[in-house]
Amino acid sequence: MRSKLPVLRPRRRYIAFEVDSEETVFARDLIGEIHSAQVSLFGDKGAAQNRLKLITFDGRLGLLRCSHAHIQETRAALASIYSICGIRAACHVKGVSGTIKSATEKYIPKLCKISLESDGRRIELEEVSGCIIHIHGHEIDLCPDDRNWTKGSDARYLGLTSFDLSGGHDDADGTADGL
Amino acid sequence: MSFYECLKALPEGSDSASRLALAAKHLGYQGIVVCNAEPEKTFWPRAVSNVKGIDVAFGVQVNAANPRLLKSRISFLRGRFPFILVHASSDEVIRAACEDPSVDVLVPADEARYPLGIASAKAAKQNQVAVGFNLSPLIRFRGSSRSRWLDIQRRNIELARKFDLSMIITTNARSHLDLRSPRDLMAMAEVAGFEPSEARAALKLPERLLALNKRNWLGPGVELL
Numbered sequence: 001m002r003s004k005l006p007v008l009r010p011r012r013r014y015i016a017f018e019v020d021s022e023e024t025v026f027a028r029d030l031i032g033e034i035h036s037a038q039v040s041l042f043g044d045k046g047a048a049q050n051r052l053k054l055i056t057f058d059g060r061l062g063l064l065r066c067s068h069a070h071i072q073e074t075r076a077a078l079a080s081i082y083s084i085c086g087i088r089a090a091c092h093v094k095g096v097s098g099t100i101k102s103a104t105e106k107y108i109p110k111l112c113k114i115s116l117e118s119d120g121r122r123i124e125l126e127e128v129s130g131c132i133i134h135i136h137g138h139e140i141d142l143c144p145d146d147r148n149w150t151k152g153s154d155a156r157y158l159g160l161t162s163f164d165l166s167g168g169h170d171d172a173d174g175t176a177d178g179l
Numbered sequence: 180m181s182f183y184e185c186l187k188a189l190p191e192g193s194d195s196a197s198r199l200a201l202a203a204k205h206l207g208y209q210g211i212v213v214c215n216a217e218p219e220k221t222f223w224p225r226a227v228s229n230v231k232g233i234d235v236a237f238g239v240q241v242n243a244a245n246p247r248l249l250k251s252r253i254s255f256l257r258g259r260f261p262f263i264l265v266h267a268s269s270d271e272v273i274r275a276a277c278e279d280p281s282v283d284v285l286v287p288a289d290e291a292r293y294p295l296g297i298a299s300a301k302a303a304k305q306n307q308v309a310v311g312f313n314l315s316p317l318i319r320f321r322g323s324s325r326s327r328w329l330d331i332q333r334r335n336i337e338l339a340r341k342f343d344l345s346m347i348i349t350t351n352a353r354s355h356l357d358l359r360s361p362r363d364l365m366a367m368a369e370v371a372g373f374e375p376s377e378a379r380a381a382l383k384l385p386e387r388l389l390a391l392n393k394r395n396w397l398g399p400g401v402e403l404l
Binding site for chain 2: 020021022040041072073075076078079080081082088089090092093127128138139140149150152153155157158159160161163164
């Protein structure tokens with residue numbers, strides 16, 4: 001027996017999002033932080049009108065269910081996340097869809113595993129020096145020797161690109177063995 | 180749709196200008212304005228030319244303790260940079276910035292205890308100074324400090340509407356983790372009290388200011404052709 005008339009069924013939307021963080025984030029910590037951000041921003045009443053549910057999360061990409069009338073609120077709650085369990089992180093909405101299937105097909109590509117382990121390579125420049133933590137395309141996260149470099153932003157790593165290290169040459173990047 | 184964001188790069192932030200440009204491009208921005216307080220110390224500004232598909236402009240942020248210092252700093256920087264953002268922490272500096280037509284954007288400090296005054300708003304309208312809304316406290320603060328900040332922003336928005344001031348939304352990002360996509364920023368701006376159309380226009384304003392400042396202005400409303 002159906003519990004509700006079809007016209008009374010809540011209309012849902014599925015938000016595909018990406019978590020950009022300095023270290024690996026777990027799903028239970030993430031949903032705790034999302035609920036905390038939502039309650040903090042909209043109160044218990046706002047959270048009751050827009051019950052969020054984390055459908056899936058693989059460490060970087062995830063799917064969140066919300067009410068169709070509160071998409072902007074959910075975006076704002078996700079955007080107001082500053083850190084997850086003390087790890088600096090940011091949640092970016094990739095897209096919104098009406099079904100889990102279409103949201104997955106459109107916005108969640110196959111997972112590519114990113115390692116956050118230091119590979120031991122170092123960058124020694126006049127201005128900055130430190131260990132390379134993570135390389136993704138042109139992007140490089142660097143653990144600086146001097147912690148004062150990241151003082152203002154609460155971040156642990158410096159964000160650089162291979163362009164910063166090349167010194168204007170495409171074939172030299174400032175590291176010992178090239179990137 | 181050309182959305183722009185004002186941010187800070189190494190050494191005042193933790194990311195280089197090129198990394199911020201890559202992150203902003205990934206999030207859907209068409210341009211960024213790097214507003215460091217000491218732009219000559221920016222880490223490898225030439226590297227941004229390698230990041231294709233996004234405009235990167237180098238502006239300057241002015242932090243002055245009193246109106247005299249503010250005026251001298253602005254007259255020194257106006258000819259050198261296409262975008263001047265004043266970060267004002269006291270009422271005197273806010274008033275002086277509003278009365279200076281060389282200022283592009285005035286951003287009251289996060290810890291400001293009072294909203295803008297009517298006299299400042301009138302002066303800002305007369306001198307075409309835009310009011311910047313830094314949304315980073317909405318991300319960083321929680322609880323009573325955030326509700327106090329939201330109250331001040333609501334009153335500032337009401338004043339800006341009444342005097343028809345131009346508005347800018349920024350997160351003043353210091354790292355790629357502080358950046359938010361334009362649509363997320365618009366959603367946050369709606370929480371702070373903006374109308375959706377106002378938020379959209381506010382994200383587009385830096386591009387318009389940069390284009391205006393490329394032209395040769397002799398004074399407010401007087402252009403040398």
